[in-house]
Amino acid sequence: MDLKICAAIIVIMATIFIISSPSSDDGGLQAPVIFVPNAIIKEMNVSAYCPCVKCCGIWSDGITASGKPAEGLIIAAPPIYAFGTIMDVPGYGVATVQDRGGVIKGNKLDLLFPTHQEALNFGRQYLKVKIY
């Protein structure tokens, strides 16, 4: 499925759940305010990269480990996260796992940026990532 369509569906679904949640003054039913199905939130050690030789070495051919071009919003994640896994990274956006990295292990993620400077600007951050 196209990533943009995927992201749009998630936003629409999340909005519906927020709108359809009963408010606290209509009968006193205890209901979650926001319910996102199958999503977990995990604190991740997030770094950034770009398709350049400095970031990717011999893998700087512009193609990710999943075979998709290294463009747009792409996450490199450890193999426990299958290609296509959707993640919502604060300050980056909703993106899918399409890449791997030798040092991307445990709770580490690497975010693709179009230029080396943007990757440097992002640096390394500990972020609460929503994983679908």
Ligand SMILES: [Zn+2]
């Ligand atoms: Zn780079």
